[in-house]
Amino acid sequence: MERKKEKSHILKIHNTLSHKKELFEPINPPFVGMYVCGPTVYGEPHLGHARPAIVFDLLFRYLKYLDYKVRYVRNITDVGHLENDADEGEDKIAKKARIEQLEPMEVAQFYLDQYHFAMDALNVLRPSIESRASGHIMEQIDIVQKILDAGYAYESNGSVYFDVVKYDKDYHYGILSGRKLEDLLSSTRELDGQEEKRNSADFALWKKASPAHIMRWKSPWSEGFPGWHLECTAMSTKYLGKQFDIHGGGMDLMFPHHESEICQNKIANQTDTVRYWIHNNMVTINGQKMGKSLGNFITLNEFFTGNHHLLQQAYHPMTIRFFILQAHYSSTIDFSNEALIAAEKGMKKLFSAYDLLDKLKPSSSSTENTGILYQNCLHAMDDDLNSPIVIANLFEASRIINQANDGKTSLTQENINDLRDLFNVFLFDILGMKPTANDSMTDGLDNELMHVIIELRQKAKKDKDYTTADTIRDMLTQIGITLKDTKDGVEWSISQTK
């Protein structure tokens, strides 16, 4: 049955450019263009990758719920970025490749597959277009040429740099990060290629490859590789146009990456390309940023298997997703086992309440207002994607369901339909949660075996042989099977994290 629900058209999102929540108005409704910075595929995906993927998946799902036609582009950085540590000027992917004696693209593909595996497990929808930097070298070269032609870049020893000082004279540099050019110029650093630049704040559009550099392409200036920030400008413009609605990414990318994109866009596209900049906050571990260079990161696979010294147990991908959605995207999330276990319990509570819906017997009268919850969730999503509030309302719904199940309150069929809608739309479609119950266990030999065991225990119970009954239950618990004696019979389930 089609149930008419009023959808909102007052979505507000926080725009990093204005530091304010703004009404979301697409440039060309009903179409929405969204670009999000994706992973550099030279390492295993970790919790830090999960956050933006889930946050922008939430936005993607909500925009689709609002009936927008969304084109969501996420890049894969497989060209690699410059390194600035011991091996100056070396391409990260190329470096790793040399160590492992593999083709650079083989390494990139390997980690890309890992990324996809993890994202699928987290129920993150694939973007409309997942574009690879290596497949867009021509487009990047075109943009370098455009910026050169416009006079905002200069060639130096085969490399091309963006002239930030000139840009700042004509436009305002630093509008996203709030940084001032003079501050940047006064804090000069020892960087590779610094002597080639006119000013320390200038950034590379094209770099000439050193002889050791494996990944290289021909260009009018040198055999080399594109600058760090160019791929996003090239691919967003190619697939979303010179103006598009949303550009997302982690807060750590705000400067210099996104700031540089703004400069490149402005010159190459002759317009303000991005309407709304959205940034998710970081995941911390013991209050510290989780990062490759800090050596304190936990890969997603380690979370899923529990195979890491900081983890007390394995965590289902849905627990990770729920954990992330329980915080607003603009807050930092601090990792802890305690918080994850709490999230896991809460999540299971929601799932079992949803399962109960099918067993509820409708009454002719109602004591509950279920319609309000849907509105509350809608308002929460409209208010800058406030997923924690959505979850709070789902908990309220689960309380109503449990009370009705206990016979304390009564729900009409309409109430039950409302609640089912609420879970289907918000928990499953928009928050993107997926029940973790193992359905395959409800049929087949396993189920029949369980049936036998439960029957034996029931018999013992009937004979008041509670020692045997409890022994059976304890032994099952030991192998990760939980029994519940309910008034409708015995329920069994396999624990997720065994």
Added chain:
RNA sequence: GGUACCAUGGCCGAGGGGCUAGGCAGAGGUCUGCAAAACCUUGUACGGCGGUUCGAAUCCGUCUGGUACCUCCA
């Protein structure tokens, strides 16, 4: 040093000038052979100090502590 931001009860985490989310944990109770689950009851927390106000956790100032970015990073 500069820029951005944050400090909420045992833990996590919303909110945001008076109506004071939610989850987890804890205590008591109902139910149950016992458990489990569920439900009910129970928590007045917003870093310190000033200020604005009839009223501040919420606004302003300041101090303290913390994070991120300024160098590849989600």
